[in-house]
Amino acid sequence: MTELYEWPPTRSQRAKWALEELGIEYSSHLVNMQEGEQDSDAYRAIHPLGVVPALKTDAYTIFESVAIVLQLIDEHPEKNLAPAIGTPERASYYQWCVFACAEMDPPIMMVFDHSMRPLEFMRPAGTQHDPNLAARGRSDFAIRADILSKVLKDRDYLLGSEFSGADILIGHSCFMATFTELISEYPILEAYYQRLQQRPAYQRAYGN
Ligand SMILES: N[C@@H](CCC(=O)N[C@@H](CS)C(=O)NCC(=O)O)C(=O)O
Structure with missing residues (x-):
């Protein structure tokens, strides 16, 4: 299962928008910034800077909004959200x-x-x-x-x-x-x- 760690509206919306464009099934984990969840040991184990977004899939955990968008798009070439490599x-x-x-x-x-x-x-x-x-x-x-x-x-x-x-x-x-x-x-x-x-x-x- 793919899990998005987000706190809208922030740069986590970049990752969410890509997930939605690509039709990927995912669940949303709201990182409660107002209550300081970003600084909890559990969240710091996922994102060492304590910021959003982060994404956890069955295969990997990744942070940085741009990296998440690029990776998801590369996993779904059939959706044509990126030109071919090398062009x-x-x-x-x-x-x-x-x-x-x-x-x-x-x-x-x-x-x-x-x-x-x-x-x-x-x-x-x-x-x-x-x-x-x-x-x-x-x-x-x-x-x-x-x-x-x-x-x-x-x-x-x-x-x-x-x-x-x-x-x-x-x-x-x-x-x-x-x-x-x-x-x-x-x-x-x-x-x-x-x-x-x-x-x-x-x-x-x-x-x-
Ligand atoms: N370069 C990172 C920046 C992430 C970032 O700074 N996220 C902000 C929200 S847009 C955040 O979580 N800030 C927490 C805070 O300011 O306490 C990315 O693009 O993912």
Whole structure:
């Protein structure tokens, strides 16, 4: 049985969206962040950083949202959520998948941490909001949003006309950018995200 360790709405939704797109049967284990379950010995044995998501299957346990999405998609090539290995399209696919976690997550999280995160959930404990870091996050996000807008200007999805795992990952960045009120200045990105939100698998994963 496949078990997703999640606490919505967080990066665990990336894994959930992939599970839903692929039609994989799974159960959900809610890691109660408000009660500190992420710091329990039992959960730390699954994810040593005490964050979500993690995924447990009959064959392996894995953490890191991007790694989970890539692995699940590779296990189901018949669903066509990734181009064939070694092709030019696969190069773009890798590029945008890594861009999501390496380039989109940090500025968005900087804005969230320094303008929205309740102080009692700041890590390390006692860290205060820093408006300079929030501003830095906003300007770093703007550069990246422009890059994505240029790519998406004349296509429905990052790789062209076909939806792929890269859209799951950047789509979650759009979700976070909406949550942090960063997306409205980028109509192309906003329209792309609206397109993604029409997908039944997205709606099942994000609960709307
Ligand atoms: N690089 C990790 C980041 C995971 C992560 O930081 N998850 C956040 C939620 S989006 C979390 O669990 N935070 C716990 C906390 O802040 O206490 C991934 O993509 O899976």
